[in-house]
Amino acid sequence: MDAHNLSSITYADDTQLYIMMKPKDRGNVLARLEACIRDIKSWMAGNKLMLTDNKSDVLHVTSQFTNKLHLNDINVGSSSVTPSACVRALGVIMDDTLTMSNHVNNICRTASFAIRKIGKLRRYLDQDSAEKLVHAYVTSRLDSCIMLV
Template identity: 40%
Template sequence: MASVRISSQDLDRIIVLRLLSLELQMTCSYYLIVVVLVLLDLSAAFDTIDHTILLHRLEHFVGINESALAWFKSSLYERHQLVAVNEEVSYRSQVQYGVAQDSVLGPLLFTLYMLPLGNIIRKRSVSFHCYADDTQLYISSWPGKTYQFEKLTECIVDIKNWMRSNFLLLNSEKTEVLIIGPKSFACNDLERYLRFDGCSVNSSSSVRNLGVLLDSNLSLESHVSSICKTAFFHLKNISKLRPMLSMSNAEMLIHAFMTSRLDYCNALLAGSSARLVNKLQLVQNAAARVLTRTRKYDHISPVLSTLHWLPIKHRIDFKILLITYKALNGLAPHDGVLVPCRCRLWLA
């Protein structure tokens, strides 16, 4: 799966989508309903795009024509590549497929290339979210209603056939499945109804969804543990360099390697147990001690206040308030992400 840089506006979309998805999945779990989440994996997605098909989508799906379409055509067909090793340079060859992954337009062009996929998924009445080459499907049903999950399998077959005809490769081996539901329900009973390429699939205990680790209980335990492990690894390295770094440079490293991880999609932790939040708070406390060279048993709250660092719980609350402010002032995603729906389920 390709790596795409996520902008702040797109991050807001991701957070909103995750909050909506988690709310739906937690509601279903509460009412003893099973949710199956499938994370599709594409192999070399950006490198196999057919330029002729892409230009057809731009013209007939998006409505780009005349000089603008000619500009895209020139941009796609006049790309060349070469290999340089020391002073030796190979011949230039034309790039016949793909879009530049690290460019500004690359992810956008890939999204436009994938436009027809949404209609294929909707025909099977399967819920889905897409971000660049990340596609996830999810469907909910009562444990005994297996036809819903068979419909999910049929949807994946349709997706694979469409991708094959559009020069994309769905990697079945790396496609992950997460079953969310009551603990009393045996996942093995459901797994036999999910088949990819004629083979039954095994659900994972946790899956990484756009940088967030989700487990079958939606507890975010795995996610928090992963953040702490990675953050302490980087903090250990920074602490070794601390005597040679100025205050500003050390703080820059801590924000780059640790604070960014503590803040990423932290709105999902709203309402989590104090134990999980305290784990992340220990990471921030340790970072503050390394930065200011505060001793282990000295009180850390004054240090955080001096650094103007909000504690973890307040950072989570701030993110929720920021999203709420944007929603109330017309700054929230306005491209159909927020669709009013009745998500509360009632039992007879």
């Protein structure tokens, strides 16, 4: 990835590539990105690993205060990947302006669902068990992305 002047983050079997670009450099930058993906795919094949082309996502992040620059599809192996408005990365839903509104809405929805389910069971639970369920299914979701703050 260094050879293509890209930044990356790798976690277990998940790799994220990052690249900054100015509108005038779009063609060159996207060509470098696709070349890097080809090299990664080649390395993986040589090491008996597989990159699943159709599981790849592209998120084009821009300021919410500027006009959105249209980004063409990115070639990932045999697939053509269209940039998404939001993607899930390690459990975090990130949108193309980094407002985190989709992620916050998802956490609120899942926490509310858990609270309703626990509420239906509450009369069968002692205080300690109810607290453990709340911490396991509600608090853990609220704290899951605390490192992003």
